[in-house]
Every structure is written in C-alpha cells, then in structure tokens.
Amino acid sequence: MNAPxxxxxxxxxxxxxxxxxxxxxxxxxxxxxxDRGVAEDVVQEALLRAWRSRESLADAxxxxxxxxxxxxxxxxxxxxxxxxxxxxxxxxxxxxxPELAADDTDQETLDLRRAIFALEAxxxxxxxxxxxxxxxxxxxxxxxxxxxxxxxxxxxRARQKLRAALGVPAGGEAD
Amino acid sequence: MDCLEFxxxxxxxxxxxxxxxxxHAADCAGCAQHLQRLRAFDERILAALCxxxxxxxxxxxxxTASGLDRRRWMALAASIVGGVLVGSLxxxxxxxxxxxxDLVEHMGxxxxxxxxxxxxxxxxxxxxxxxxxxxxxxxxxxxxxANSCEFRGHTVPHxxxxxxxxxxxxxxxxxxxxxxxxxFDEQGFSGSIVPAGPGSIAVIGGxxxxxxxVTAEVLAAVTWL
Numbered sequence: 001m002n003a004p005x006x007x008x009x010x011x012x013x014x015x016x017x018x019x020x021x022x023x024x025x026x027x028x029x030x031x032x033x034x035d036r037g038v039a040e041d042v043v044q045e046a047l048l049r050a051w052r053s054r055e056s057l058a059d060a061x062x063x064x065x066x067x068x069x070x071x072x073x074x075x076x077x078x079x080x081x082x083x084x085x086x087x088x089x090x091x092x093x094x095x096x097x098p099e100l101a102a103d104d105t106d107q108e109t110l111d112l113r114r115a116i117f118a119l120e121a122x123x124x125x126x127x128x129x130x131x132x133x134x135x136x137x138x139x140x141x142x143x144x145x146x147x148x149x150x151x152x153x154x155x156x157r158a159r160q161k162l163r164a165a166l167g168v169p170a171g172g173e174a175d
Numbered sequence: 176m177d178c179l180e181f182x183x184x185x186x187x188x189x190x191x192x193x194x195x196x197x198x199h200a201a202d203c204a205g206c207a208q209h210l211q212r213l214r215a216f217d218e219r220i221l222a223a224l225c226x227x228x229x230x231x232x233x234x235x236x237x238x239t240a241s242g243l244d245r246r247r248w249m250a251l252a253a254s255i256v257g258g259v260l261v262g263s264l265x266x267x268x269x270x271x272x273x274x275x276x277d278l279v280e281h282m283g284x285x286x287x288x289x290x291x292x293x294x295x296x297x298x299x300x301x302x303x304x305x306x307x308x309x310x311x312x313x314x315x316x317x318x319x320x321a322n323s324c325e326f327r328g329h330t331v332p333h334x335x336x337x338x339x340x341x342x343x344x345x346x347x348x349x350x351x352x353x354x355x356x357x358x359f360d361e362q363g364f365s366g367s368i369v370p371a372g373p374g375s376i377a378v379i380g381g382x383x384x385x386x387x388x389v390t391a392e393v394l395a396a397v398t399w400l
Contacts, residue, residue: 020390136191162216
C-alpha cells in the first residue's frame with residue numbers, strides 16, 4: 001500500500017490511529033522516562049513530527065513501530081537536554097515516586113509498578129515494548145539494535161527480577 | 176525439548192509459545208501449569224504498566240523543553256481537528272455499505288457466538304490469532320468467542336470481546352481496506368469499520384452501543400504480524 005496516510009482520507013485515518021494509540025504511547029514514554037511531565041512532552045513532540053511525516057509511511061501496518069521509533073528518538077533528545085539542565089536521574093526516579101501512586105491503584109499493582117520502575121532500562125524497555133505495546137521479540141530487537149537472542153534473555157531476566165522483587169516463586173527453572 | 180528449555184522460552188515470551196514448546200506444554204502438565212502462571216503474571220504486569228493517562232493537551236502558549244511555539248501547535252491542532260471532522264462526517268453520513276450488511280449477516284450465521292461470556296479456550300484463541308497473522312494484547316477484555324471464519328473469500332478472525340458496554344464482535348479484515356472510519360446501523364446492530372493495518376477492523380455491538388472507546392481500544396490492542 002502506498003502512502004496510506006496521504007490526502008484527506010489519510011489525515012482522518014492517521015488522526016484515528018493516533019487517537020487510539022495515544023494512551024499507550026504516553027505509557028510507553030512514561031516507562032521510558034519515568035516522569036509524567038517528560039512523557040507528555042515526548043508524546044506531544046513525537047506526534048507533531050509523526051503528523052508531518054505521515055505521508056512518508058508506506059505501510060499502515062508499520063505505523064505502531066514507526067511511532068515507537070519516533071517516541072524513542074524524542075525521549076533521547078529530551079533526556080539528553082534535561083540531563084544537563086535539571087535534576088539527577090536518581091532523584092527523578094526515587095523509589096516511591098508519587099507518580100506511581102497518583103491514582104486509586106490497589107496495593108498489589110502499586111508494588112509491581114514500583115518494581116518495574118526500579119528495573120534497569122535494559123530490562124524495562126523491552127518488557128514494556130512486549131507487554132504493553134505488543135511488539136514481537138524480532139520487532140523489539142530491531143528497535144533496540146540487539147539480536148533476538150539478547151532480547152529474549154533480557155525479557156526472561158526482567159520477569160525474573162519482578163518475581164523476585166514481589167516474592168513470587170521463581171518460575172524460570174524447572175521446579 | 177525438556178522442561179528447563181521450555182521454561183526459558185516461555186519465561187521470555189509467555190504469550191507466544193509455539194512449535195516444540197507448545198507441543199511440550201501439551202504433554203507436560205507441570206509446564207502447562209507453569210505457562211498459565213506466567214500468563215497470569217503478564218496480566219498483572221500489563222495492569223501495572225497501564226498508568227493513568229492525562230487528557231490530551233490542547234494548543235498552548237508555554238513552550239516545552241523542545242521549544243514548540245504556539246503557531247506550530249495551532250497548526251497541528253487544526254490539522255487534527257480537521258482530520259477528526261472528516262472522520263466524524265464519514266462516521267455519521269455513511270450510507271449502508273454492503274460490507275456492513277455482510278458482517279451482520281455473518282454474525283447471524285453464528286448466533287452462539289454471543290451466548291457465553293466465559294473466556295474462550297486459550298489454545299483456540301491463539302490458533303485463530305496466529306492464522307490471521309495478528310496478536311491481541313492482553314487487557315482488552317475477556318475474549319469469549321474465537322473462530323476462524325470464511326468471509327468474502329478469506330479466512331478472518333471472528334472474536335467476541337466482553338466489554339463494559341456489553342459484548343462486541345470484532346472481525347479483523349486484512350483484505351478489506353477502508354479509506355476512513357464508517358459507522359453503520361444494520362438489523363439491530365451498531366457497528367464501525369475503521370482502517371487498520373493493511374485492511375480494516377469491524378467492531379459491532381448491540382443497537383445504540385457507544386463504540387467509539389471500544390473501537391479505539393481494539394485498534395490499540397491489535398498488532399499485525
């Protein structure tokens with residue numbers, strides 16, 4: 001399919017797509033940045049860039065990974081800038097950040113949220129891509145510039161760490 | 176494949192256990208149970224990842240760290256509003272399409288699809304999704320019916336998802352392109368057909384069902400392989 005988001009129909013289709021994906025794009029950006037304000041800025045800027053470039057997207061099925069790529073680039077840009085301007089990352093992501101408890105979430109979910117928050121980026125990002133965004137391990141490998149085997153290893157480790165943090169019995173090895 | 180290898184594979188991607196690993200789970204009760212636990216844990220991870228989302232920001236004067244200015248935001252907002260308006264007009268003004276009729280008639284051939292709200296068999300669902308070349312992110316809602324159906328010369332997934340607005344039928348139409356969202360009311364059903372992936376997705380509920388939110392959730396949940 002050529003330029004599925006060109007023309008008036010394409011504009012409407014792209015607007016619908018962004019509308020549907022925006023919540024998860026925000027969540028993805030949040031787990032990337034671990035900061036709601038940064039996530040909002042990243043998503044705004046990314047959608048602006050995506051809107052301008054929408055006609056260059058030749059395959060509608062690739063829209064989600066394409067948007068994720070733009071989100072990741074915007075995050076990298078913003079993070080690099082803010083790293084020099086503002087607070088140290090350790091302060092930004094202090095355990096128990098009120099951002100995680102800002103709603104009426106149950107304790108179990110809150111604990112898990114904190115555990116995900118505390119994961120290293122190398123483990124957190126592929127996990128979010130897989131569980132939240134529904135990317136395949138190959139798509140994650142493409143996004144991160146890793147081999148599929150490396151992605152599988154990180155995903156396994158990420159779940160293992162979460163289980164350990166929550167005291168859930170280990171499941172990675174034979175019982 | 177032994178249990179250790181199975182658990183390494185399943186532990187990295189519990190939603191997509193295929194080939195030898197799937198065969199192993201079919202023969203090993205312990206690993207099948209382990210897989211169920213992994214999938215349940217993934218549901219919890221997904222719930223945790225779904226942090227509250229702020230309302231979409233409108234145009235604003237204050238610059239962000241990236242230096243957006245009001246003019247750029249106005250241009251973007253105008254474009255999006257224009258796009259949504261076009262979509263809305265099509266949504267309201269579309270005549271009955273033969274595709275809509277065919278969809279509702281197809282539902283009439285499988286009335287049992289709407290009779291149960293219990294979760295569909297996991298293996299069947301996985302097989303239907305795999306055959307269609309799509310993945311369905313967990314968390315959309317309980318899928319109570321899953322079947323690979325012949326529809327307009329193609330095999331398409333026919334799903335029923337239990338939502339807060341009642342059961343909705345979802346048909347993923349890889350071979351039916353839609354230029355813009357279309358809404359229809361047909362034979363006591365309300366439905367929408369929206370462009371998605373290489374084709375479109377149809378979401379159909381009872382008459383008068385507010386499908387906008389459900390359709391957005393379905394769109395976000397389906398990943399095309």
